[in-house]
Amino acid sequence: MLIDKIQNASTQGQRITYYRAFLNIASTENSRRVLKQILKAGSGTAKSSGQMTLNTTDNFDSVTRLQIRGDPEAPALLASLDKTETSDDARRYAYAAKAGIPTADNKAKYWNDFLSNKHISESWIESALDPFNSIRHADLTQQYLTRALAELPNLKRTRKIFFVNNWLAEFIGGQRDEKALAIINKFLADNPSLDNDLRLKILENSDLIERAIKIRAKYKN
Secondary structure (H helix, E strand, O other): OHHHHHHHOOOHHHHHHHHHHHHHHOOOHHHHHHHHHHHHHOOOOOHHHOOOOOOHHHHHHHHHHHHHOOOOOHHHHHHHHHHHOOOHHHHHHHHHHHOOOOOHHHHHHHHHHHHHOOOOOHHHHHHHHHHHOOHHHHHHHHHHHHHHHHOHHHHHHHOOHHHHHHHHHHHHHOOOOHHHHHHHHHHHHHOOOOOHHHHHHHHHHHHHHHHHHHHHHHHOO
């Protein structure tokens, strides 16, 4: 339905809206094929009739989704975007897209960037947190959860308040199993002197994991 609406909705705005909804759920081989067609067309599936034109953010969002899914064409598509999109924002989007490459080495490289690379700005890190912590990469990123929580007092001192919120939302939000919840609960138990505002933020974000666990338990059959 979404693919049909991307091509045939009555207005440009509607087609873009359907495209963005489609992008958020695209995971099958066919959906990845459609995303690649959009990227290769350069201005949407309806380029020939001028019906849909994607902006820079939309194009990078598409290639990021492909990176997260490990699509073999994603690196070449990103390289092509790098050649045509040269603004400061585009360079930030490209950096974030590469955080979605699903390998242990890549996750380790980005983790080191987040903590130690002084050349990477706060806005670049914030953009990369979501693809880095994709729910589809939980097996790769769970090892960073304790370390991410342990960084909170330092981040509270050195980063903007919204950065801390985003950090927690992404590192906790990228997990959905009992092991992750146990990691969080152990961290809270081991750190009774943690600032109360940080403790409350952790509890707020871990509610997503608790609900996911309960839902799975109720409907596992």
